[in-house]
Amino acid sequence: MTDLSRRTLLAGAAAALPTAALAQRAQLAAPVTVISNPPRSWGPDAINTYPDPDVIVLDPSFGAVNEGHGAIKRVGTNYQWAEGPAWCGEGQYVVFSDVMGDVQYRYIWDTGIVTPFRRPSFNSNGNAFDFQGRQISGQDFPRRVVRWEHDGSMTIIADNYQGKALNSPNDFAVHPDGSIWFTDPLYGGQLSEGHVDQGNGPFNAGGLLNPMIGNPGSGIIGSLHQVLPTQIYRWDPSGSLEIVATGQVPNGLAFSPDYKKLYFVWGANLAVADVVGKGLQNIRTFTDGMIDGVKCGFDGHRVDVQGNVWSGSTAPLGYCGVTIWNPAGKAIGRIRLPETCANLTFCGPKRDWLFMTASQSVYLIRTNTQGAGPF
Amino acid sequence: MPDLSRRTVLAGAAALPPTRAFAQAPATPPAEPVFGIPPSVVTNPPRQWGPGAPPPFNPDPDIIRADNSFGGLLIGQETIRRLSTGYHLAEGPAWSGIGNFVIFSDVKNDTLYRYIWETGQFTAYRKPSFNTNGNTFDHQGRQISTQDFFRRVVRWEADGAMTIIADKFDGKPLNSPNDVAPHKDGSIWFTDPTFGGAMAEGHPDEGTLRDPAIGNSGVGIQLAGGMKQQLPTNVYRWDPSGRLEVALAPENGGAPNGLCFSPDYTKLYVIRGGGIFVADVQGAKLANLRVFTDCRVDGVRCGPDGMRADKAGNIWSSSAGPLGYAGVTCWNPAGKLIGRIRLPETCANLAFVGPKRDHLFMCANSSIYMLRLNIQGAAPG
Numbered sequence: 001m002t003d004l005s006r007r008t009l010l011a012g013a014a015a016a017l018p019t020a021a022l023a024q025r026a027q028l029a030a031p032v033t034v035i036s037n038p039p040r041s042w043g044p045d046a047i048n049t050y051p052d053p054d055v056i057v058l059d060p061s062f063g064a065v066n067e068g069h070g071a072i073k074r075v076g077t078n079y080q081w082a083e084g085p086a087w088c089g090e091g092q093y094v095v096f097s098d099v100m101g102d103v104q105y106r107y108i109w110d111t112g113i114v115t116p117f118r119r120p121s122f123n124s125n126g127n128a129f130d131f132q133g134r135q136i137s138g139q140d141f142p143r144r145v146v147r148w149e150h151d152g153s154m155t156i157i158a159d160n161y162q163g164k165a166l167n168s169p170n171d172f173a174v175h176p177d178g179s180i181w182f183t184d185p186l187y188g189g190q191l192s193e194g195h196v197d198q199g200n201g202p203f204n205a206g207g208l209l210n211p212m213i214g215n216p217g218s219g220i221i222g223s224l225h226q227v228l229p230t231q232i233y234r235w236d237p238s239g240s241l242e243i244v245a246t247g248q249v250p251n252g253l254a255f256s257p258d259y260k261k262l263y264f265v266w267g268a269n270l271a272v273a274d275v276v277g278k279g280l281q282n283i284r285t286f287t288d289g290m291i292d293g294v295k296c297g298f299d300g301h302r303v304d305v306q307g308n309v310w311s312g313s314t315a316p317l318g319y320c321g322v323t324i325w326n327p328a329g330k331a332i333g334r335i336r337l338p339e340t341c342a343n344l345t346f347c348g349p350k351r352d353w354l355f356m357t358a359s360q361s362v363y364l365i366r367t368n369t370q371g372a373g374p375f
Numbered sequence: 376m377p378d379l380s381r382r383t384v385l386a387g388a389a390a391l392p393p394t395r396a397f398a399q400a401p402a403t404p405p406a407e408p409v410f411g412i413p414p415s416v417v418t419n420p421p422r423q424w425g426p427g428a429p430p431p432f433n434p435d436p437d438i439i440r441a442d443n444s445f446g447g448l449l450i451g452q453e454t455i456r457r458l459s460t461g462y463h464l465a466e467g468p469a470w471s472g473i474g475n476f477v478i479f480s481d482v483k484n485d486t487l488y489r490y491i492w493e494t495g496q497f498t499a500y501r502k503p504s505f506n507t508n509g510n511t512f513d514h515q516g517r518q519i520s521t522q523d524f525f526r527r528v529v530r531w532e533a534d535g536a537m538t539i540i541a542d543k544f545d546g547k548p549l550n551s552p553n554d555v556a557p558h559k560d561g562s563i564w565f566t567d568p569t570f571g572g573a574m575a576e577g578h579p580d581e582g583t584l585r586d587p588a589i590g591n592s593g594v595g596i597q598l599a600g601g602m603k604q605q606l607p608t609n610v611y612r613w614d615p616s617g618r619l620e621v622a623l624a625p626e627n628g629g630a631p632n633g634l635c636f637s638p639d640y641t642k643l644y645v646i647r648g649g650g651i652f653v654a655d656v657q658g659a660k661l662a663n664l665r666v667f668t669d670c671r672v673d674g675v676r677c678g679p680d681g682m683r684a685d686k687a688g689n690i691w692s693s694s695a696g697p698l699g700y701a702g703v704t705c706w707n708p709a710g711k712l713i714g715r716i717r718l719p720e721t722c723a724n725l726a727f728v729g730p731k732r733d734h735l736f737m738c739a740n741s742s743i744y745m746l747r748l749n750i751q752g753a754a755p756g
Contacts, residue, residue, distance in 0.1 A: 088473070088474060089532070089533055089534040089535030089536075090471070090473065090474065090516060090517060090518065090531060090532070090533050090535065091471055091473065091474030091476065092500070092535065093474070108491060108498060110489075110498045110499060110500050111496070111498045113494075113496070115491060115493050115494045115496075116493055117475070117493055129533070131533065132515055132516070132533055133473060133515070133516050133517070133532075133533030133534075134473060134516070135473060148473060149472070149473070150472055150473050150512070150514065150515060150516030150755060151472040151732075151755045152472030152473065152475065152730055152732070153472075349535055351534075351535070374533070374534060
């Protein structure tokens with residue numbers, strides 16, 4: 001109670017207009033942020049203030065999911081391209097991919113230490129855990145979707161559609177009916193994130209680059225030519241693979257808490273569609289990502305139990321980080337990070353922390369909500 | 376290099392016969408080979424462990440073959456390693472195949488640890504553990520544990536939530552579920568001895584000289600499970616429907632302890648009364664209970680506590696024998712001793728671990744030991 005009253009007093013004092021006498025004595029300072037000069041520092045000695053000055057409320061409704069007594073922490077750095085975070089509720093760790101570094105790391109919750117979990121990762125990209133706690137991963141190098149079973153063995157879930165090789169499965173959303181929905185853009189065709197096509201290709205103009213150099217020793221290279229359009233697939237537990245959306249380049253995807261809607265990156269926008277049976281209907285733009293006239297580009301996102309969409313933001317400094325959109329597609333808050341953020345997940349024993357994979361670093365902040373569904 | 380040459384000179388000098396003998400004999404008698412004795416847990420001074428220990432010798436002098444067939448389960452170059460020490464009572468190891476880590480309990484220190492495979496680090500995973508004892512992972516990758524403090528069996532679900540599997544039978548609280556074996560049919564078989572009633576391992580019963588309300592981890596003793604042990608020390612089968620049945624009553628045998636299935640799940644091995652029994656699994660029932668082994672080796676009782684089966688059906692059991700026999704005993708499916716591992720400490724339990732499930736992880740009182748094998752564990756967890 002003492003603490004609470006002190007907090008109230010402080011808040012009241014800060015909100016009140018200073019009298020002339022008070023104004024002379026008050027020495028208010030702005031906390032350092034990612035856009036101040038000098039900017040906020042992130043090492044072990046960094047001092048953070050509550051509320052975090054880089055967590056920005058755009059709409060009062062953000063207060064319901066924002067934990068004011070929380071600060072952004074950098075919990076790992078020096079990756080090349082951090083992606084695909086996913087929370088293992090059974091094992092209490094976050095896996096994430098350094099796609100370009102060809103390592104899949106994990107953040108051990110009980111120690112806060114990041115360890116190299118699978119090395120090489122075959123350029124694993126997106127990760128998810130299904131309702132039975134099994135890990136689903138996209139491997140950009142062999143251009144396929146795999147699942148790690150409970151006994152530690154690995155199953156290839158999908159590497160082709162009707163005999164044609166997949167491009168490079170990227171991100172995953174698991175449905176309670178046992179199906180796995182995934183996007184198949186073509187980013188794994190880049191030299192740094194997988195392997196290029198043999199000969200002339202989307203990322204191999206003139207065919208000058210050699211995809212056979214730097215194979216991580218498995219001899220398994222997947223397809224040597226991207227032949228399929230960029231699409232979204234639904235993998236059925238029966239083993240069949242069906243197209244649910246085609247015509248744009250997809251990226252991250254996530255279901256609404258009731259599994260009646262699918263949010264997915266669709267070209268430059270975040271789209272939403274109704275999940276009807278095994279397919280999608282009524283694909284429409286959810287948001288174009290414009291905030292203050294600045295384009296906050298999409299890559300990966302997750303949904304909280306209230307239905308808000310938390311998305312990574314690819315934007316200039318000041319707007320890169322995370323954007324939070326309510327179910328109506330209105331921006332209600334954002335998190336500024338010093339780096340472009342590709343993807344994020346809810347994690348922690350209560351699934352109330354946000355783990356952000358942002359270019360070369362990974363960041364954590366506690367929220368006041370929980371992630372919807374696994375994980 | 377100077378060191379090496381000095382050693383060579385010294386070794387050569389030691390091997391030379393005395394000059395007098397040389398003079399008397401017309402022909403030089405062949406030099407006797409000079410053998411060293413690798414230090415073992417029974418030599419004086421004994422084998423050293425830990426970071427400062429001298430290099431291990433192979434074949435490991437503390438791996439003892441009682442039958443030629445044991446050799447097929449071993450890798451000659453592999454030696455026993457101590458991974459960690461300082462625990463009060465290490466118990467209940469189990470391997471998470473999805474998470475690539477080993478969990479184990481320090482029952483008395485009220486902590487569940489884990490060994491992270493890729494780094495070899497130990498972390499305090501669940502603290503307090505409420506005196507967690509036995510652990511396993513079921514066929515769906517979920518952690519099943521017994522909690523001596525609460526006198527119950529719990530399961531950790533895929534989303535991280537915890538479910539109480541069993542805390543009473545017939546309306547009476549369980550004694551202190553100890554070790555757990557998951558069956559392929561989804562059932563969970565567990566033993567319910569009384570050890571959790573020991574003050575150090577859980578909480579004592581009410582109405583004794585010891586006060587169970589002191590030191591209850593902040594839970595409130597009212598919520599700490601049964602306050603009076605009143606059930607026989609049964610082996611139970613928990614059905615996925617939620618029904619709990621007695622699979623084995625304690626008549627004609629002591630309290631049960633560790634248990635495991637044969638690789639084909641047609642047999643259940645149960646430790647009780649200082650020996651290992653085996654019975655045929657017939658659906659939800661056990662039939663034809665018989666002695667598998669009395670765990671006597673060279674006339675020495677190698678008391679078992681926990682065990683696991685390998686893929687060939689051999690039973691690897693912990694041994695609480697005296698120094699020289701403490702460690703692990705390995706029995707073929709006919710109940711014949713084929714080999715054993717000497718540890719410098721009494722061993723309580725073991726599990727097959729590692730990405731290929733081919734390492735034996737031994738929980739031995741205050742320390743954790745590991746040995747790589749040429750066989751895999753039969754079951755997950």
